[in-house]
Amino acid sequence: MTWPTTLPLIAILRGIRPDEALPHAQALVDAGFDAIEIPLNSPDWALSVRRVADVLGSRALIGGGTVLRNEQADALAAAGGRLVVTPNTRPSLIAHAVARGLHVAAGFATASEAFDALDAGARALKLFPATTYGPGHVKALKAVLPPVPLFAVGGITPANLAEYLKAGCLGAGLGSDLYKPGQDVARTAAMARAFVDAYRQATA
Template sequence: MTDDATLATPTFRLPLIAILRGIGPQETLAHVQALIEEGYDAIEIPLNSPDWARSIGDAVKAFGERAWIGGGTVLTPVDVDALTDLGARFIVTPNTDPLVIAHARRRGLQVVAGFATASEAFAAIAAGAQMLKLFPASTYGTGHVRALRAVLPSLPLFVVGGVSASALSGYLSAGSCGAGIGGELYKPGQPVERTRENARAFRQAYLDTLS
């Protein structure tokens, strides 16, 4: 399944996906608000977080008009349906399962599909993924991104996994459009101000590449 939407420019105004892995419902709104105040408009809560459905539902209700709230580590069509019912707008997968990708597209969600090789990337694109996620980026490095860009169509490619603020510019220069920020942004239980400081550092690192 490929169409014009597959080759679209990044959906997110700031191409940094904030990943709040392990966050609980009691913390979610405060951290999401801090991220939005720092300019982030793509926020992912992975489905292996505690009571993720409540966290995502609360975030959508409070901030769904200001930011894209999505679910990560999405593994099944049932997960897709649950996220759609909660009002999520995008999913992030750890793999290229064509059934999950195609089902998410049918339900009207944006799909950021996890991949490692060119073959996996093309499989995800064929299934309908509009965006790609190279994971773990730190294992493959900037040379891998540059080589992939030589053969992949010009759809958004995010790097995720071990990408520090100081390393971000190298990945952008190699051809990624942005990054997903997980443990470098948020660790369960950390104060909101730490999330804000980390988010600000990554945003500034991205902006510095534009100047």
């Protein structure tokens, strides 16, 4: 099972507004990101997804996070999104999204949840919240999981990213350390470069 982007870092733009979405997404892509998640609890999220997907959809995997229900996955697909990120393990939602042709990164915490997500068709797993469990949890899970893209999400910074990669994560989802609502594009660009540099140093 493989991940469909080149750089296994998912930029999470929680709280972004439609008028801000494209400039920040462009800064991320320019820095090397090719996966962007706009959480569904952001203002008018579908418009943000549409604007970003229309311009950058050929260069990056654009989608939504905090997807909880089938109809949300449908709305995301209608807006041009191709990535579904969930905070939890809901097999019926995962199977529905997969049937729609969407890439699913399913949130989980335990081995049981991980296998339920994979059985439902998830393409990747999202350990959340990662820093609550730590790299040791990742290492233990990797001993029993099949080869599957595993992302650490929640509390990941340029300083601790390498620990999770060394423990067995393919990559990470990056939230408040990368983007906070209202920050300027220059800050997003600077943090994006810091994460890309941290990833490249850790995997060199």
